[in-house]
Amino acid sequence: MRYRRVLEPGAYYFFTLNLEDRTQSLLIENIEILRRVYLKITKRHPVNTIAIVIMHDHLHAIWQLPKGDSNYAMRWRLIKSEFSRQILPGEFCKQSRLHKGERGIWQRRYWEHKIRNEEDLDNHINYIHYNPVKHKYVTKVSDWPFSSFHGYVKNLKLPSTWGSDNKLNNMYDE
Template identity: 50%
Template structure:
């Protein structure tokens, strides 16, 4: 059965991408490798990162695809491969992954949601920026280093105290 994705060229998408080992901290331990993987793929297959947060074992990102282009799956595949190749082989690899010459770092699939309007975009940006607080890594969103929240604050798009109080953020439907 073929997995169905929302494929609209030039659209904006929210993604959740997970490591295979949900107790791992590879993404934050090797965030520079992850950044390099993103830059390398963006040079060859452009896309705009609107917002992003990197957690120890998963990440959330909002991308705007180039007009006429919808191949976000290729980009994620290349990012995962570049990140994985830069790490030493220490993970357990299942027989099925071995047969396919895959590493055991990432979950095979990712989750995507096509952003439908400005309100949907704002809710997803808030959700990803608040994610480190939700998972208990920090008490306030601005304390998490691996987040585009800092750029939003620098540009004056969000107040420095944004995310200090969970009640001020409308995260309905994201539990």
């Protein structure tokens, strides 16, 4: 069965990418490598990163693709493979991956969702920024260093206290 993705040039997309071994913290442990790879690939193949959060074992991002371009799969493939090549080996790898010359770092698939409208976009931005609190890594959104939330505060799009009210706790902790 072939997985069917929605491909619309210039659209906004929400993504979730997971490590194969969700008990690992490779993304945080290698955050500088991930940042360098992400910037290199998105410079060569531009996207507008609307929001992003890097967690221990997964990341969420919202991209706006350039007009006339819908190839987000190529960008994620390059980011995942370049990151994998730059970190030390040591992860468990299934035989099926070894036969294909792959490493066992990332789950093969990822979740994508085409953003439907402004409300959907706002909801997904909020979800991304609140994710470290949801996973109980921090008690305040502002305490998580690997998030675009800090850019939103710097650009006066959100107050530094955003996410501290019970309304968000109830929405995203379920």
